[in-house]
Amino acid sequence: MTEYGRGRGSEPWHPEDPLYGDQGWTAHQTQQGQPPHGGDPQQQAYPQEPQYQQQYPAPYPQQAQQQYTEQQYPQQPQPQYTEQQQYQQYAEQQGYAQQAQQAQQVPQAPQPAYDQQSWDTGQGQYVAAAVQVDPYAAADPYAQPPAGAFPGEAPDLYTTAEAYPPPTPPGLRHLEPDPAEEWQDGGAGTDTREADAEESLLPGGGDDSGGRRTGRSGKGRKERSRAACLIVALALVGVVGGGGYYGYSYLKARFATAEDYAGEGTGEPVDVEIPPNSSLTRMGNILKEKGIVASVEAFTAAAGANPKGKSIQPGVYPLRKKMSAAAAVTFMTDPTKLNVITIPEGKRNVDVYKLIDTRLGKSEGTTEEIAKREAKNLGLPAWAGNNPKIMDPLEGFLFPARYDVSQDSTPESLLKQMVKNATDKYGELGVEGKAKELGLENPLQVITVASLVNAEGKHHEDFRKMSEVVYNRLKKTNDVTNQKLEFDSTYNYIKKSSEINFSLKEARALDNPYNTHFVKGLPPGPIGNPGDEAITAALAPDGGGWMFFVSVDGKTTTFTKTYEEHQKLADEFLERQKQKNGG
Template sequence: DHRRHRVHGAEEHVPAVAGGGAGDTGEHELASRRERRGKGRKPAKSKKRRTGCACMVVVLVFGGGLGGVGYFGYQFYQNRFGTAPDYAGDGTGETVTVEIPKGAGGWEIGRRLKEAGVVKSAEAFVHAQTNTPGADGIQAGAYLLKKEMSAASAVRLMLDPRSQNNVIVTPGERNSGVYAAIDKKLELSSGTTEKVAEKQYKSFGLPAWAQNHADLKDPLEGFLFPGTYPAAKGMKPEAVLQQMIGQAKQKYAAYGLNEKAGEFGLDSAYQLVTVASLVQAEGKTHDDFRKMAEVVYNRLKPDNTETNRKLQFDSTYNYLLGKSNIHISEEEINSNPSPYNTYRHPGLPPGPIGNPGEDALKAMLNPTHDGWIYFVATDGMSNTEFAKTYAEFLELKDKFNANTGN
């Protein structure tokens, strides 16, 4: 094949220089060169160098898939074999879902499309991708495509958002919303993914520090990491969940949560994830998050006499009810005995109340140290203001009442 031909071709030039199999003429020339170099010096290893260069060319041609490497790989194919096999038109009526993993380049994408019957050859796809503006930005995910498409049509369709079958987990989103989105993308009846999560959560390989916690509303809460994940009809919900959980495990391990818990007076990484979910839920902007993290840590301190270790967060109560409501009466809150009711129970809720994103995680590990212990969304929506004393808090509360008409 052409791989052997290129490497072998490089080797064929070696004997004339190094003498290997060159006959009397080669041996005489080699002896003459040794004499000119000086007694005892080793002959130059030109054979090894030339073979190495040839191998490098082969690796570039066949290992390529991104940018110029993909382009030159296609040019090599075209020069060696001619025009790449390709279908004509926009494809048949039969559709197929193709999953593209992270980091896949043009050749890998083309190979997967060929295996699925979408394009006729990976080489044709690389050529079409190279000649389509913006096509080098094709993202990982699941794509709904047609069989027997021209490579150019396949590229255009992959750039169309309508072909992309993914579930997006947004920072702070609760698992209930993610489950519903997976059901919709996989065209499953409502509640299917939630039931799978409830029955199989022990099989998803959660870290030891995330297991066996009591009174949890959902043991997978906080482990469907924000991001974009392939999800299309024909896939199983557990496969989609596994991707999200795997990403969460990877991120939490990278942050070293289990080792850092003690630095913040907490027992485990699970409590740190819980703090990050509170920061994400209560903070409205990037600047809020570090202050919100300090509020949480200050309220958890044993010597906190301002709130007696009670967080008093509406977000934990709303999570319990599956709602988002900033107008909760004291009577309603005081009557609910749930451990997620942080107005009644001191300390953290049993577990995370959503899926924190990168900003919240970083803020949780790097809080401010300014003495913040109170906060109020004074406009009733997104403008969160912080206070250090109860008197300052009452001023913010008056401002909230004036702005919201309470």
């Protein structure tokens, strides 16, 4: 750059300088051969050539400045003018002779001199160009309003009382300090600004940065440095220590051999209950707390190595203390070792009593005797067992499920738990409130229907159709079976058997309130313990109008609406039975 006598090197410039960026000529063109703002006295410039003076009128100052630059026309030495002479020359060229004369009467502020050399502010150029007439001055639609003492003249912001300070000579210029570097208190009441100010007055700025302050000095800075070093050291110690601990834990868990016992265990069996939905890790924790295995890691590793390790069922296991993890997993994956009683849906009470006796090691008949003696004390609902013809008041109330057995279990405690589960389920499904809607006398008849559905249906898909058959045969309008159900399952309940081949003649002749081949309507009570699906079907029959059903192949049940369709299927069934029996 060469503005205002500076060299061509890059120099910082005050951003509020109005002449920064060649804006001080008020949009007039640069004269040919004359450098902007006065130029450097050491530079050479060509004398002015008049033929270029009028080529670019005032309305187009920017095009003139862009086309005729000092790079396109080498500069020649030019005579030095005072500021007044330069302004007069400019006025004569632009046709402002009268304004130029008035400008001569305006006192000029003295210009400062630096290093025995006059400092040109660039104002003299206006004088030199004022004599030229600008034919477009009056019609310039883009002309700016006068800002100075004369029309078309830009104010000299270097000569007024509010003027910007004149440019600093190149030899005395210093870079401005970084705005981000703020003076800070040195701490403990020590102000470091005086020391930094004194240091900045030394040659070179008191450091090796070439005149620019790049750091702080003093006691406060040293204290902060020590504190920072201490914090970093503590952080490193924490990171290294924590990393070492976790690293050791990881390596130990990853590569160290888990603690484990050997053998099948010692001492008496210990009942260990595994809750439902337990993970292998939770199982391992339970076993470790009971003293069965030595570590959780050994148990989970053994379960992962066993193909059946992930199939361990919840329940009570009679394990021994100090078992090897592999032995514990092998024991728990054997369903016969699980200390539970599982009641299948539709199971009769006589069969449930036998299961309890076997699991608890009681003599046969013990549980059945307790059931008959303590029936009223086992938690039955008020609407159960009111019919004196009922063979077993607990029938239908030993809810099908799996029950854990421990050393403290007794026949009575297990029966109470089963009755409670049944009562809770019936209340949940709203059995008591649905009885009248279904045309039944009491809630117990709902359970009775459900037990018949569970006994006669082959699959859950059959249950709602089977429920429809029961309700249709109970209707008073039923003149086909005369309100008799004629279910073989009721005859088998009396006989405590499950035969499908029996004498129909004998069945129809047996006088028993549970024999639906002999009596009309429902039996006095349930003939088994129905599950969820059968109870739901009893509460919501299919509604398809079914009256008959038969299983020809013993696997699939076929339902019909008329007796003729049923008889045809029944004859087919009898024929298959003869062939099967060799007859």
